[in-house]
Amino acid sequence: MLDLTYDSPKPKVIAGAKHDWELVIGMEVHAQVSTNAKLFSGASTKFGAEPNSNVAFVDAGMPGMLPVINEECVAQAVRTGLGLKAEIHLNSAFDRKNYFYPDLPQGYQISQLYHPIVGEGEVLVELGDGTARTVRIERIHLEQDAGKSIHDMDPNMSFVDLNRTGVALMEIVSRPDIRGPEEAAAYIAKLRQIMRYLGTCDGNMQNGNLRADVNVSICRPGAYEKYMATQDFSHLGTRCEIKNMNSMRFIQQAIMIEAERQIRIVEGGGKVDQETRLYDPDKNETRSMRSKEEAHDYRYFPDPDLLPLEIEQAWVDEIAGKLPELPDAKKARFIDSFGLSDYDASVLTADAESAAYFEAV
Template identity: 85%
Template sequence: MLDHLEFKAPEPKVIAGAKSDWELVIGLEVHAQVASKAKLFSGASTTFGAEPNSNVAFVDAAMPGMLPVINEFCVAQAVRTGLGLKAEINLTSAFDRKNYFYPDLPQGYQISQLYHPIVGEGEIIVDMGPGVARRVRIERIHLEQDAGKSIHDMDPHMSFVDLNRTGVALMEIVSRPDIRGPEEAAAYVGKLRQILRYLGTCDGNMQNGNLRADVNVSICQPGAYEKYQETGDFSHLGTRCEIKNMNSMRFIQQAIEYEARRQIAIVEDGGEVVQETRLYDPDKGETRSMRSKEEAHDYRYFPCPDLLPLEIEQAWVDDIAATMPELPDEKKARFVKELGLSEYDASVLTAEVENADYFEAVVAEAGDGKLAANWVINELFGRLKKDDRAITDSPVNPAQLGAIIKLIKSDKISGKIGKDLFEIVYTEGGDPEKIVEERGMIQVTDTGAIEAAVDEVIAANPEQVEKAKANPKLAGWFVGQVIKASGGKANPKAVNEIVAQKLGL
């Protein structure tokens, strides 16, 4: 189904330093909140925006004697995500304790999966334009619990802690360092978000923090990345710095660009890049040091004694695989092949799962993929954008838009009347077919009436007639006058034919 994509890798981003050229190497750790109503190890709600500390179970608050109980649905969502990324599903995995102290982590450790993740190696195909795509390898996906939230801006003398997010299930999706530029990094996160939303395993809401990325950036001399690919030796890639908690595609690009230039300046001045964790300040457009970068041993990982190894059966995985939806690349390919859409139109219509679902419902009603794509993209999306509305809030449902298209296809109304009808349905609602009948919008196909209208326009404009005979392209003026005189109801095809006949063209 992906035969339409040519996997030609884009050129790496090259930044000219004062002394030499440099290339970027980028890897991402994306934290995706599992789409689950309950937390990973408790039955507490995951509803966003609840009163502070209202969605907290005893185990989330680390009350003595409280033991975690795994949420099977969260495990299924992780498996589903792994299948969507063409990854290996590990039938045996295990949870570990990642030990560190912070006020919003009441247990003093985070339950995660370092040594035995639930999902192994996979891949994402990032389409970078016509004929160009990057294959980004996924190293692993592991389940872990989120921490709470520290709030520092409510009182200048105090900090507050909200534990509502504590224990919420996260999937950490770790890529290999295969990304070579800021635009690719943003496109990768966008593609991952798209796949997760199609799968229904994460809502992808970056504004609420439900999808956020830690971005690892390093610089290297041209050719060093190829040496890393040949040998697997990370030392060729330079010292990496991690930019934490990025929740905007635009900020990801800006942060990478700044961080790369910062590292280049250090190296070219004879210094060494220090491996550290940094934060991005969008107001200043720069990264700043947060802390030295920890390694695994700094967290003193050890197997979680409260949880047995997680063992799942292949039959259970197969049952999940049987319910997998059509993913965006496959859907896009089908739209191109079966509906005759252009690559661009298919990309627009599959960008969001809601767009694709709406479009397919319109096609089912109208029976014409190309015409449906034209109306959905140009008329519907254009009007929704103007009104700042989402497609899920569209006043025109797929059945109504499909009915409008069917009326045009059957020649009951013209394309121009169709736009007027769309506006009526958008603002007032109603059955398009009934509106056309009740308001007298049916297209005039009576050739006698059209011929009379053409004769009238020709008789009233003898000078224009001579111009049209000398230059046939000017015959369109007569067509426009006739359609205008009919209030847009005259069949354009019939008008064109009769005008050409009357003018002897």
């Protein structure tokens, strides 16, 4: 197989009024697991059903209802981890993350803070100009989705749809290795491509099945290299998180707008506050949503209704043996076997269906 080599892309540099600044970006991608049933109930995950029709008693937070783990959700998380060359943890556990939303009837979200099912991995992000960057994956954990609050159906009332409540999500957390808005979009596209090849997430961003929280900070040139040498975050600027982004274009716009906002604050002698922000595409601005919570704010504790999750290495090996050929390997094989250019191979392997059609004819 042909060994593809790339140059590392240069970081995005933004000229401020006084100094040049570089971007540092980390991402938390929420990918809806492709299964017929939810993470802890047998309720359907079908999109577009009548409001509140795909809701089991446990999803609605009814007293005395106990969660039961969906094995296929666990298998899909393992497949995703293997596809990202990540460590699979044979022992993991679920925690309760306590907070209030009107569309979170239990009053907590079942997640995996302390013991995630998938550990460190990586993904190669190609930019199409002969450059690529390896983005490190810190972890992947399973968690429940919340429901949906609807505010535009009545001028005086809001409505709640619990169909999405309890649907399984994989939260894929990257290291702060992304250095520009184009890289951020390419990273999302590559994750989406890999998961679609694996069949673990359909990647439908319009339906909210793939969305991202984008952590943006700025630093002076050379500071990131100091961070990489020491893994000391003090070399980087204070990060702000932009929540629930589900558009490649808006992700890029929001990153630039937020970076420019931080530069104005710092060069004006101010201090960037760590907080969660929302992006308004109509006004092309980010605005404060809330101060950034820490783990203790959510009062995490082990979920008393769920035993620690233990899986066998033989089961993981069985899943690994059935994985399809993934995009990077397929692209390299197309170049090596068919003499295709890097660009042509990238186009043909962009999705599994196109690649299969090409090979068939």
